[in-house]
Amino acid sequence: MRILVFGGNSLLARAFTASAPSGAEVRIAGHAEIDAPELLDGVDVVVNFARHPDDMRLPYDPARDVDRRLAKRVSPLTARYVMLSSRKAYAASAQWDATEDSALCGQDVYGANKVASEAAIRRLLPADRLTVLRIGNVIGPERIPGRRSFMGFMLNTLADTGEIVFDMSPFVSRDFVTVEHVAAQLGRIVELGLTGTYNLSSGTGIMCGELALAVIRGHGKGQLRIIDPRHADAFRLDVSRLVRETGLRQTADEIISYCYNLGRALG
Structure with missing residues (x-):
């Protein structure tokens, strides 16, 4: 099997590349190669990890849509x-x-762009050659300067200032999943040839404060400070469809232990 990993510099793409199906030939490409004539030569599966940064804030533009292109x-x-x-x-x-x-209509601008992108590629590709994965809140070793993700912000601020600052209630539950678990699920999806639409996450709601405190315990010092107690953006995905196909599932205890170890790694 020959797999093209497009957008191979992302944290998730690197994890997937490291755990690709046994015997698979993996090729990595980036934005600069999107129009290269030889990009898809001999490729059996394309997995796209890339998106345009403006997708987070600007309305949908088909010319900017990496998936559509x-x-x-x-x-x-x-x-x-x-x-x-x-x-x-x-x-x-x-x-x-x-x-x-x-119901699909997008929670925000980014979500609406994903809805439009899904619709665009469904018009271009037959159902038996297309897999759409709606992914939860991915966490990983994101101690990267300027990283704005949930875990990246926690790790950076704890390491740099000795505290984690929340602008929402620590009791808000969200569906977190580790980057390694997403990579493992992706590997099974590609290996099994699954097509269709699947939610990909842990399917478990964990309070954000519980994750923050696990990171702090692992680090051995620090505090959690709340500057706004609003109850914002709770979510949990039903992942039963994908779990039935792959047999892979991640538990809340595994995620909390993972966060503890991320905190330890800060030391």
Whole structure:
């Protein structure tokens, strides 16, 4: 099997590349190669990890849509395509226990862009060659300067200032999943040839404060400070469809232990 990993510099792409199916030939490409004539030569599966940074704040633009551009190139071939969408594609009212059939309209600008992108590639590719994965809140070893993700912000501020600062209630539950688990699920999806739409996360709601305190305990020092107690953006995905196919599931205890070890690594 020949797999093209597009956007190979991302944290998730690197994890997937390191755990790709046994015997697979993995090729990595980036934004600069999106129009290269030889990009898809001999490729069986394309997994796209790339997106345009403006997708987070600007309305949908098909010219900016990396998935649409890649899918258009894949369409005349026989290769399968895997799109990494987001749980934010679901409506705000459907964020808790969202199934793959829940209402789609986008929770915010980014979510609306993912909805539009999903629709665009469905028009370009047949269902038996397309996999769409709506992913939860991925966490990993994100001690990277300027990293704005949930875990990146926690690790950076704890290491730099000795505290983690929340602008929401620590009792807000969200569906977290480790980068390694997402990579393992992706590997099984590619290996099994799964197509269709799947939620990919742990399917477990964990209070954000519990994760922050696990990181602090692992680090051995620090404090959690709350500057706004609003109850914001609780969500949990129903992942039963994917679990039935792959047999892989991540527990809350595994995630909390993982966060403790991330804190230890800061030392």
